[in-house]
Amino acid sequence: MKAMRENMVTIDSDGVDPDLVPKKLLDSGARIPCIGLGTFGSDKISGEVVAETVKSAAAVGYRHFDCASVYANEHLIGESLQDLIRSGIRREDLWITSKLWNDNHGKHDVIPACEKSLKDLRLDFLDLYLVHWPFPNYHPPGCDVTSRNPDAKPYIHENFMKTWRQMEKIVDMGLVKHIGTSNMTIPKLKPLLRDAEIKPACNQMELHPHFQQPELYDFVVDNGIVPIGYSPIGSPNRPERDTTPEDTVDTEDPLIIRIAERLNVHPAVVCVKWAIQRGQIPIPFSTNRRNYLSNLRCTVQASLTDDDMQAIESIDKNCRLIKGQVFLWKDNQSWEDLWDLDGEITPP
Numbered sequence: 001m002k003a004m005r006e007n008m009v010t011i012d013s014d015g016v017d018p019d020l021v022p023k024k025l026l027d028s029g030a031r032i033p034c035i036g037l038g039t040f041g042s043d044k045i046s047g048e049v050v051a052e053t054v055k056s057a058a059a060v061g062y063r064h065f066d067c068a069s070v071y072a073n074e075h076l077i078g079e080s081l082q083d084l085i086r087s088g089i090r091r092e093d094l095w096i097t098s099k100l101w102n103d104n105h106g107k108h109d110v111i112p113a114c115e116k117s118l119k120d121l122r123l124d125f126l127d128l129y130l131v132h133w134p135f136p137n138y139h140p141p142g143c144d145v146t147s148r149n150p151d152a153k154p155y156i157h158e159n160f161m162k163t164w165r166q167m168e169k170i171v172d173m174g175l176v177k178h179i180g181t182s183n184m185t186i187p188k189l190k191p192l193l194r195d196a197e198i199k200p201a202c203n204q205m206e207l208h209p210h211f212q213q214p215e216l217y218d219f220v221v222d223n224g225i226v227p228i229g230y231s232p233i234g235s236p237n238r239p240e241r242d243t244t245p246e247d248t249v250d251t252e253d254p255l256i257i258r259i260a261e262r263l264n265v266h267p268a269v270v271c272v273k274w275a276i277q278r279g280q281i282p283i284p285f286s287t288n289r290r291n292y293l294s295n296l297r298c299t300v301q302a303s304l305t306d307d308d309m310q311a312i313e314s315i316d317k318n319c320r321l322i323k324g325q326v327f328l329w330k331d332n333q334s335w336e337d338l339w340d341l342d343g344e345i346t347p348p
Ligand SMILES: NC(=O)c1ccc[n+]([C@@H]2O[C@H](COP(=O)([O-])OP(=O)(O)OC[C@H]3O[C@@H](n4cnc5c(N)ncnc54)[C@H](OP(=O)(O)O)[C@@H]3O)[C@@H](O)[C@H]2O)c1
Pocket: 037, 038, 039, 040, 041, 042, 066, 067, 132, 182, 183, 204, 205, 229, 230, 231, 232, 233, 234, 235, 236, 237, 238, 266, 268, 269, 283, 284, 285, 286, 287, 288, 290, 291, 292, 294, 295, 322
């Protein structure tokens, strides 16, 4: 196959030159690619397949990979990253995110957890390290929606700040370039922004056409934090524990289908394109070459029209898919308690 060359690195002939993929500027001056590849196999796709996909996705032009220790595949992705770097991709041209899992919020846990991710990923530093959830509540891989940790705790700002101070420390130690949050709410972000010495560079949050979170999105952007949108396609293969009968399906929305037909793309690609044009960084997961390539390609293809963007804004259904039930900390709670819907941190 005839191939383009980026620096000394070969890109598949039908791929996208990574230099052409738009980047977003962070407050630090760093530039993050406007799309990343998700690596959570949803308890269904093996780590080996995900790790192999990282290599082939790099061959079509991906440079941004969204990892997490809880996905239990960082040791395999690390082999792929090492191969990519040996093949000539410069470390500074990659953007690698990892996340602190919930059972490592303790006083002496953050540095070793970060070091373990670095070792597994075979890297000297991470571009971004996120606190995966603001709850220190462990749940076992593959558990179902009723699973509860008997030691589960609510969000307590004072405790979160102890974790955050360690996050700041790993920046000072040079282990990570940026730190950030995930699954936060405005009531939790406000005191963090007040108390942080290093404010979050990015906030990872669920974002797709049926769940646009406009208030949180605006809050984050207004505070100079870059929003990273997870489950940008509405996570059609998400684990059972994250599925309820009320959930809606973005890719079956008549408007999304109509736009996709006009553009001759899969409805998933319309979701990705909308995310990028709105301003968040989508991190779609796929192990299917045709699919992850079309997600990347849409970053350099014609824009959705203003009418498309306005029409998609109007189909928001406030439909949260990743509700987080397994993090609840006492009986008779509902998942809404995790998300501070009353505008205040839900009391313990
Ligand atoms: N911070 C957090 O708490 C959190 C939570 C959830 C997810 N995440 C991150 O976000 C990433 C993405 O979220 P997600 O995996 O939940 O859902 P998603 O990206 O919305 O959906 C992934 C699914 O969409 C399909 N797909 C992707 N591109 C497609 C295309 N062009 N055409 C048709 N189908 C397509 C994939 O199937 P194929 O493989 O068949 O293409 C896959 O099953 C995760 O991998 C993870 O890195 C973070």
